[in-house]
Amino acid sequence: MATKLDRAKAETKVRERFRKLKGNLTERARRLFAASEALALGHGGIAVVARATGMARATITTGIREVNAMESGAAKPMEPTRSRRPGAGRKKATVKDPTLLPDLKALVESTTR
Numbered sequence: 408m409a410t411k412l413d414r415a416k417a418e419t420k421v422r423e424r425f426r427k428l429k430g431n432l433t434e435r436a437r438r439l440f441a442a443s444e445a446l447a448l449g450h451g452g453i454a455v456v457a458r459a460t461g462m463a464r465a466t467i468t469t470g471i472r473e474v475n476a477m478e479s480g481a482a483k484p485m486e487p488t489r490s491r492r493p494g495a496g497r498k499k500a501t502v503k504d505p506t507l508l509p510d511l512k513a514l515v516e517s518t519t520r
Contacts, residue, residue: 414455417448421459435473437462442470 421444432440441462445452453471457464476482501508 414451418455418459421448421456425460438466438470439474440470441467442474446471446474 424444425440428440429437437460441456441460444459445456445467448455453464453467456462456467473482
């Protein structure tokens with residue numbers, strides 16, 4: 408079992424590595440980085456990495472699932488430029504409310520007359 412001092416040292420090292428790379432990582436790359444660090448630390452790794460990076464435990468757990476799926480070959484490779492699967496993320500406001508654009512145009516036109 409790791410001591411409190413060992414966990415603190417590990418947290419410092421993870422924090423430093425993350426700080427150096429953070430600006431160059433995509434959302435997905437940050438998730439995979441955190442997951443690989445947590446897996447390397449073993450038991451308690453998720454908590455250490457969460458404290459070091461400020462990422463949510465659920466995000467790190469999702470990353471671990473992605474890493475495991477990639478290793479087993481169960482996951483389809485994602486395009487390197489993508490962070491999320493196709494269709495994931497926020498929908499456009501005009502898709503949620505098809506009348507939004509005409510309504511906005513009507514408001515703008517009425518005030519500019």
